[in-house]
Amino acid sequence: MVRMPPESGTSVGKPERVSGAPQFFTWEEIGLRTGKGEFKEERWLVIRRKIYDISQFHLRHPGGTRVISHYAGQDATDAFTAFHKDEDLVKKYLSSLLIGELAPDQPSCEPTKNATLVNDFHELRTTVKRMGLLQPSFLFFGFMFLHAFLLDTASWLTIWYFGASWVPFLVGVALFTIAQIQYGFLQHDLGHLSVFQKTKWNRPFHFIVMGICKGGPPSQWNHMHNQHHAKPNCFRKDPDLNMHPFLFSLGKALSVELGKKKKKYMPYQHQHIYFALLAPLTFVIFVQGVVLRFAFQRKKWLEFAFIILYNVRVCLMYVPLMGFKSFMAYYWLARFLESSWFLWISQMNHIPMNINYDQNLDWVSAQLAATCNVDQSLFNDWYTGHLNFQIEHHLFPTMPRHNYWKVAPLVKSLCAKHGIEYQCKPLLTAFADILHSLKSSGEHWQDAYLHA
The missing domain is CATH 3.10.120.10 (Cytochrome b5-like heme/steroid binding domain)
Incomplete structure (x- = not known):
């Protein structure tokens, strides 16, 4: 019918x-x-x-x-x-x-879309599949898990052997933070179905890494992150923009609109100053509250149980060694550092780019307008979880991250052919551009607020 x-x-x-x-x-x-x-x-x-x-x-x-x-x-x-x-x-x-x-x-x-660009991208995707760039390396991902697990173990061994005085305390926090961020990159890979060729294997391992190693519900991550990839930097469609306008005014167009409406939730003209402290603090509180609320409201009882299991695990590991109060300082300092790390590397590719309502662009134009890259190096690849290749990641979200560097020249050629800017910058420049963008957006808001 x-x-x-x-x-x-x-x-x-x-x-x-x-x-x-x-x-x-x-x-x-x-x-x-x-x-x-x-x-x-x-x-x-x-x-x-x-x-x-x-x-x-x-x-x-x-x-x-x-x-x-x-x-x-x-x-x-x-x-x-x-x-x-x-x-x-x-x-x-x-x-x-x-x-x-x-x-x-x-x-x-x-x-309204560029049919030639769309067709060329389809050809590129066919080439990518033919080259085997969507095939994962178990050796690579096995190493990524092992090194995160060893860092996690080293954190506990540091406190167990040296005690909880200031030096081992800070060393342990550093190791715990690095382990958590690297677990985070791995669960990101699993959530994008890029660790195993079969979807049925990615799902349970994502559940385990996200639950036991990170203490979060994988379904909530999928719910939020898939929207981000579908419509990056699109207000009211990309949940990564949820802090606009309550804490930050993002993008010129949205900032001017906010100013004209005389909306002032925060002193946005100073947002480039308070970003480094307020963003991670809010993120820590937001994440801890939202993950529990999501699992409870959606009746994800198994995920809720794994969240509880994670918290019981870390308490049993550390509280007997340092006491509850010291452990709370240890845990929340690590969470703050992890959130800071994550926010700077995730937002360096997006905040400086175009932020607006959904313009219904073709896939390539939409991803390139919302993302940029950071220079490749062994350190940058490790430190960012290969999200320095944000363009390639957004164009091919299921591609294993160890293949981004292989497809990057093909993407650059596609962009050059169609006159699309392919932005790539040094790591510190990318960090600075976050603040420059926030400062510029705040100035646009202030001008519209005072003179509109």
């Missing part, structure tokens, strides 16, 4: 399902089905010229309701390919959602 297209010249209502010839739609008709306005009950999207009705399915989408809803009324072909490593696995869902296809006179991608 398929839906027949509305007759030409008539208002676009909800078509009735009838059997017969294939049903055709235009981009204009699809663009109305966003879950808002006149057709607020309908959400459609396009994948390889096929049209799917996700009006009900988005509520039970395994990747979360929001990430798929963000593409309602749009072409989701490249996002679908990027997120689904095993497309055969999801065909059983797609077949029941199919309602038609693009009319023969309609282009394969929306008219």
